[in-house]
Amino acid sequence: MQFTVNSALWRQVFAVPAEITDRHIRMCSGVALKCLLLLLRDPDVFGDPKAIADRLGQPVSEISDALSYWLETGVLSSSGPDGQAIPSQPPRPASEPPPAVPVPAPPRSAVSAPPAVRPHFPREEAVSIVDSDKTLSGLLQELQSMMGKLFTSADLDALIALYSFYALTPHYIITVVSYCISIGRSSMAYAEKVAASWIGEGIDDEGVDRHLDTLAQRRSNEGRVRSAFGISDRSLTPREREYIATWFDTYQFDLSLIEYAYEITVERTGKLAFGYLNKILASWYQNGIRTIEEAKQESKPSSAAGAKPSGTGSELNRKILEQFMKD
Template sequence: MQEAGITISNSDLKRLLACANGDAALLYLYLAAGNEPELAGQALRMPKTRIDLATASLRQLGLCAQEEPKHLAPAEAPSYTEEDVTREYRTNPEFPSMVGEAQRRLGRLLSTEEIKILLSIYRYLGLPPEVISILINYCIQRGRGRGQTRMPSIRSIEKEAYRWADLGIDTMEEAAVYMQSQLQVQANVGKIQHMFGIEGRKLTPGEEKLISTWLSWGFGEREIQKAYEKTCMNTGGLKWPYLNSILKSWHEQGLLTLEKIEAGDRMPEKAARSPAKPGYNVQHHDDDLSDIQRAAIRRMLQNGEG
């Protein structure tokens, strides 16, 4: 191995720590030192399966270069026939086993048209059976996490399969890491939704995308709650653009932890000492605030008095 100094940015370090994956951290340091990827297993004394999982984790964290995506289009997929399905059943033992696994996970028999779609995922997209199995399981778990009681349709699974193909997810290790990371993001989004007091409805795609962006920047629940409290204090409620502007500003300044954020807040702010003008970012009707928003404002006032 080469001897060289290694510099790790704060954002990369935060991602590695949040990942809590020792193999991924070791591989990151090995590659950052300019060593050959092909020799990583030998140098780090890891079997290929562990190297593959560590590589997949780094790719999901955006810390490892990915292969050029395929960008396959559904319109360009061949039209598979019943004869194609029959031939695949007869000549490829792997295919009927894959169909049986899909039916077992979905809890029902698939129609011929649905099996044609599976054949397209298998042949046209080139996803191996073990990846397709993880794909189906991921779609099921994602639906449950969103409160859906019905199993996903084959069409929705196909749509996700194209996304995986575009992302270059075509190994069992990459599929497992992607599934774990995405389900964790979904769980974290749900926690933030509860923190905001959004109950009885689903997040809009735009709202969900904003929260996912904040999480990808490295903010946790505490940091987002701090921004939410400042938003309630200054605007009287949950204002998504205002909240996003706070977190974006912290992100651009490298303030990714609550400690750094609070240290920055203790600096003199002339604007904060100026009396608020009527009609500007002030909520005059307290009855319009939710209990969660009132609590957020109380916490901000108490912190300010401290």
């Protein structure tokens, strides 16, 4: 199937430089392309970011970022207070390929802590880096497809940092971005923070899939606990999430035992108190209690004559409550 422009539209036209379609259309963002079209259509009306932002219904910050791309590439120039044009980089001919910019990429067999200060990559430099590396170029296309958007200058900066500064493999980067999308944080800036955190935890390329599975299981466990505790009107706090991870990952308790501890907590404190509930489960773990039956037996006071106090039973329950009240 072929497409042609409706001939009636040719009654009123304006020119678009071939440079735009020959070189930039693949790498510029959708917002950047819209900004340029408005400027080409009527530079007197759309000569400043505010006018363009009003027409496109976008924040001025987004428009400024888009216009920065065209300034950096030499397509646009800005005027000073006296109306004189401020020189910008001259545009390269459409046939001239972008210069190859070497990407410092150390061996990717292991993930190590990067230097303290990471570089930032302006749009023009970022585009050149992507164009000079087929792997990075393919990775960009994959991530844009996953996130359903064209990358901004900030997105490209974060991507190149992950690839060259943090020396992460495409597999690692895709895994991090997949995780961010799954939790509703579809942002390359957030992906960089997550990746830096995982690197700090010593998670390398071989272990990143296992870590992702662990995080998925933790989210599932958190959902089960929220349902069991009737938490539907708020998110869990970081401390509460830490508690839940400990109950399942470290203590290896099943949900039924956690629910029983929840019932005891509400009965004794009159509310859901994660701190008190955690103390109950911690005491059970320390005393080798793994089932509801053992927990019920532990709650019974010792009645044997001459029995030596063991710190369990009702005495232990009393200590837990006293400690909780102090805290």
